Amino acid sequence: MLLKEIKHIFHAELDGVYPKGEVDSFFYLMIEHYLSLQRFVLALEPNTIVSKEEEQPLFDGLSQLKxxxxxQYILGVAHFMDMEFKVDENVLIPRPxxxxxxxxxxxxxxxxxELKILDIGTGSGCIAIALAKxxxxxxxFALDISAASIAVAKENAIKNQVSVEFIKADILQLEKLEIRFDVIVSNPPYxxxxxxxxxNANVTDHEPAHALxxxxxNPLLFYKKISEFAVIHLNEGGNLYFEINQYLGNETIQLIKKIGFSDLQLRKDMFGNDRMLKGKLL
Structure with a gap:
């Protein structure tokens, strides 16, 4: 079949579900991933033909997109901080x-x-691995409740050639580690x-609910427990960083301040939403 005909099929099947530009992006990502073809191939060679065998993963992917x-789950990879990460339904897809x-x-x-850093709720390992890199x-160090998530994160550490020490534990139950840190960071469920x-259904139906x-x-459950944990496990002058719910910035600040952190800084993300919080343990 002509490659341009497959592109037309993608649009015929998906334009009612996704914006046309996003459908183009899906198509080009798939041909690059499965066929090692660059996105400009149709401009240079409009009559490119693909075999039945080469078509199959494209149509399988189309069915899953519908x-x-x-x-990212279809291809099994996501990009973060100029690195490639394995992802599957056990871990959240890394966000900008x-x-x-x-x-x-x-x-x-x-x-x-020299620093000792702990990432709590590491998932794919993207935060811990990017910091180590x-x-x-x-x-x-990277901590997660899920053995399946840690398995993915370990693969990603090897893939990106960094050393991270992984800890399987439930932060809501964990009282103490025999280590003190200079930085603790978390993107917990919020x-x-x-x-x-x-x-969108692509998030609610496919990404792991326990991580979201x-x-x-009790929406600040994890922030309370992690902040209490950090008070015990941070060195003096150490910093606590969170990704937060955009609607609960002030509430999160008040909670962390009450627990003992000062020099609190709230930052907006690229979309203008309250998204990041930093506190210092003095």
Whole structure:
């Protein structure tokens, strides 16, 4: 079949579900991933033909896109901080907002010399691995409740040639580690159940709920526990960084301040939403 005909089929099947530009992006990502063809191939060779065998993964991917499965899960990869990460349904897909959080940490901590860093709720390992990659003097630890997530994160650490020490534990139950840190960072579950109704099905139906959602009644559960943990486990002058719910910035600040953190800084993300919070333990 002609490759341009497959592109037309993608649009015929998906334009009612996704914007046309996004459908183009899906198509080009798939031909690059499965066929090693660049996105300009049709401009240079409009009559490119693909074999039945080469067609199959494209049409399999099309079927999954119709079910609103994220393209990253279909391809099994996501990009974050100029690195490639394996992703599957056991881990959240890394977001650009989280990349902003990592860049803020690097901006603040790059000149600090040797550091011990803990990433709580590591998922794919994207935060921990990006910090280890860019802070060669840091010893990075990453904690997660899910053995399946840690397995993915370990693969990503190897793939990106960094050393991270992984800890399987439930932060809500964990009282103490025999280590003190200079930096603790977390992107914990923070989406309230009431916010589900405005979220896309590609998130709610496919990404791991335990890594996303918290109850309406106690939405800052993880922030409270992690902050209390950080008070015990941070060195004096150490920094705590969070990705936060955009609607709960002030509430999160008040909670962390009450627990004992000062010099609190709230940052907006690229979309103008309250998204990142930093506190210092003095």
């Amino acid at each position: 079910l609103q499965k994220p393209i 907002e989280t990349e902003e959080l990592v860049r803020w940490i690097l901006e603040q901590e790059k000149k600090q010399g 860019n802070l060669p003097n840091a010893k990075v 989406v309230r159940e009431l916010e589900k109704k405005v979220m 959602f918290v109850s309406n009644e």
